[in-house]
Amino acid sequence: MSVQTVSPGQSLESAAPRAGVIGLGMIGGGVAVSLARSGRVPTVYDIRPDAADKLAGVPAPVASPAEVARASDVVLVAVVDADQARSVLFGENGVLAGAEPGLIVVLLSTVAVPVVHELAEACAKAGVSLLDCGVTPGDKAAENGLVAILGGEESTVERAMPVLTDFAKRVVHCGPVGAGMATKIARNVITYGSWRAVHEATTLAGAAGVDPEKLITVIEEADPEGATLLSWQRQRLAGIAQPLAAQVVRLLDKDLAAAQELAAQLGLTLPLADVTRAHGAETIGAESGKDA
Structure with a gap:
């Protein structure tokens, strides 16, 4: 298989390697559109015969995942869950049924890490390499706007x-x-944990008579790029946080105590705030005297 390294967005037209996409939902369909726009028109499959009708530049689906594999050097799998991934890879007309040794499968679906290893081992027995590739943000897939979060061998x-x-x-x-899937899962913890934090904060502010839109305005104006979210972790990784850790723990404890007191007065519960205060030293990295 010939390989050509390119810069993001560079057109390849008919150059190898050939691409296939299985699953034409928001992510898979968007990926197929981006590939077509870049000149690498993929062979695609979806259980819906009309799945590509509104996807610019994307051809109609072929008959099976096996047919995608026969026409591709790299097959991108964007299905919903582990069972669907197993089906399209190992089913009677699945990817492995049409694969030649050297095929690369790129799993875009978010599944548990043990499932990634299971799928990779099964593919390897057929001479097929698997990369786990978490992607984000899904709504940018059709705009060449995804971040691809990869796990796999460097050569692959x-x-x-x-x-x-x-x-x-x-x-x-x-x-x-x-590693790619573990990173994507960790990123999801930040996403959903942040949503919970915003929910608790908005509920608290609203119960205190504050228009939630005012809270949003304060956050956006004070932290327009969202730098605060990762600022402490960056300082820890840089080894410059520890001298401030004890002081930050005291501030965390004081500020969250005030939040708990207000919540109690208003008859609310703040489980995330409660856990964060209880584990404040661990969160800040002061419990061991070391950055982590």
């Missing part, structure tokens, strides 16, 4: 890179198989 990543850079604005290789 290099061979797949021309396809990856045709749909992703940034490719981050996080480590061996499973």
Whole structure:
């Protein structure tokens, strides 16, 4: 298989490697559109015969995942869950039924890390390499706007890179198989945890008579780029947080105590705030005297 390394967004037209996409939902359909826009028109499959009708530049689906594999060097799998991934890879007319040794499967679906290893091991027995590739944000898939979060062997990543850079604005290789999915899952913890924090804060402000829109305005004006979210972790990784850790723990404890007191007066519960205060030293990295 010939491989050509390219910059993001560079047109390849008919150059190898050939790409396939299985699953034409928001992410898979968007990826297919981005590939087509970049000149690498993919072979696609979806259980819905009309799935590509509104996807610019994307051809009609072929008959099976096996047919996608026969026409591709890199197959991108964007299905919903682990069972669907197993079905499209290992079913009677699945990817492995049509795969030649050397095929690369890129799993875009978010599944548990043990499932990634299970799928990778089964693919390897057929001479097929698997990369786990969490992607974010999903709503930018059709605009070459995804960040691709990869796990897998370096040599496999290099061979797949021309396809990856045709749909992703940034490719981050996080480590061996499973590392990409672990990174995506960790990112999701931040996303959903942040949503919970905003929910508790908005509920508290609203119960105190504050228009939630005012809270949003304060946050956006004070922290327009969202830098606060990662500021302390950056300082810890840089090794400059520890001298301030004890002081920050005291501030955390004082400020969250005030939030708990207000919540109690208003008859509210703040479980995330409660847990954060209880584990304040651990959160800040002051319990061990070391940055983490």
